[in-house]
Amino acid sequence: MIKEFLELHGEYHDDKYFKDLTTARMGGHIAHFVMPENKQELKVIINYLKSNRIQFKVIGNGSNLICGESEYDGVVISLKKLNAYEIRNDEVYAEAGVMVPSLASQLAKQGYSCLEFASGIPGCIGGLIYMNAGAYKGSMSDVVLEVEVLKDGELIWLNNDEMHFSYRRSILHDHPRWVVVSARLKLEKKDPAQLEELMADRLRRRKETQPLDKASAGSCFRNPENDFAWKLIDGIGYRGYSQNDVCVSPKHSNFIINEGNGTAQDYLDIVYQIQEKVKEKYGVKLVMEVEKFNC
Numbered sequence: 001m002i003k004e005f006l007e008l009h010g011e012y013h014d015d016k017y018f019k020d021l022t023t024a025r026m027g028g029h030i031a032h033f034v035m036p037e038n039k040q041e042l043k044v045i046i047n048y049l050k051s052n053r054i055q056f057k058v059i060g061n062g063s064n065l066i067c068g069e070s071e072y073d074g075v076v077i078s079l080k081k082l083n084a085y086e087i088r089n090d091e092v093y094a095e096a097g098v099m100v101p102s103l104a105s106q107l108a109k110q111g112y113s114c115l116e117f118a119s120g121i122p123g124c125i126g127g128l129i130y131m132n133a134g135a136y137k138g139s140m141s142d143v144v145l146e147v148e149v150l151k152d153g154e155l156i157w158l159n160n161d162e163m164h165f166s167y168r169r170s171i172l173h174d175h176p177r178w179v180v181v182s183a184r185l186k187l188e189k190k191d192p193a194q195l196e197e198l199m200a201d202r203l204r205r206r207k208e209t210q211p212l213d214k215a216s217a218g219s220c221f222r223n224p225e226n227d228f229a230w231k232l233i234d235g236i237g238y239r240g241y242s243q244n245d246v247c248v249s250p251k252h253s254n255f256i257i258n259e260g261n262g263t264a265q266d267y268l269d270i271v272y273q274i275q276e277k278v279k280e281k282y283g284v285k286l287v288m289e290v291e292k293f294n295c
């Protein structure tokens, strides 16, 4: 019944695994996976799932998720097909599934400053807005004008203030069933060569300092106030620590990487050990930045 409905409203699969949909490459089978082609289909799907009390999870590029091995018997909705964008004078309209690194690079080529800070963040517009993702002292809240949200069955626009952005948070954390559908971001004209050089330089630095060739969900912990998570992890001697196929990266100790067949269980075991030892030694509670799901 669910399957027949979803097949009518998007590209449907019942053979997907979280490990194929997340950058950490962990996680078990998903009972129902669907990719709506447009926002009307998304709206119909979500309204149906809500009124039938069927659990669902919306994902972007899966770059902030650690997923468990057990079967997820709800519906995973990928927004990867909502991937249109359009430059309109001094703003860009982008759908939730647009990949940010490629949009950042397209904008820079045309001399638009907007997403340079995010060019190394491997997520989609919707995921970056959800997280208020950021780097190099910039974050999505600096560039968002308005966000189109599917809220209680209706599409509405929320302005920057109404998104309640704060450090790696937005109003969406308080409303996990709302969905970002698209956004308007502000643009500023700058020299394309300078923008591209800045982004290339930052990517070079990321490659030098982060294990970008390994499967991960990015930084595992938030940086505590006036400190760095990696320093505290180094301080308890966990750089390079491993359990089965999961390892604290020798290159950057706030990245916990999957060397092959790593599981969320191994990942979380390491997380809890680090949290306990850091608390014991420094009295600091490290808070996870990555989200665990279905585990």
Ligand SMILES: Cc1cc2nc3c(=O)[nH]c(=O)nc-3n(C[C@H](O)[C@H](O)[C@H](O)COP(=O)(O)OP(=O)(O)OC[C@H]3O[C@@H](n4cnc5c(N)ncnc54)[C@H](O)[C@@H]3O)c2cc1C
Pocket (backbone or CB within 6 Å): 023, 057, 058, 059, 060, 061, 062, 063, 064, 065, 079, 096, 120, 121, 122, 123, 124, 125, 126, 127, 128, 129, 130, 131, 132, 133, 134, 135, 172, 178, 179, 180, 181, 212, 216, 217, 218, 219, 291
């Ligand atoms: C190598 C690497 C480097 C990284 N560097 C950074 C960095 O510098 N700064 C930083 O902030 N993060 C960084 N990250 C983490 C991650 O890329 C960001 O958190 C990003 O915002 C996640 O986007 P996503 O599309 O992959 O979201 P997903 O991982 O798919 O989802 C994350 C959360 O957002 C929700 N979500 C996704 N799309 C929507 C939507 N349309 N509507 C409502 N909710 C939605 C999901 O339900 C989930 O709860 C890094 C990750 C990696 C792997």
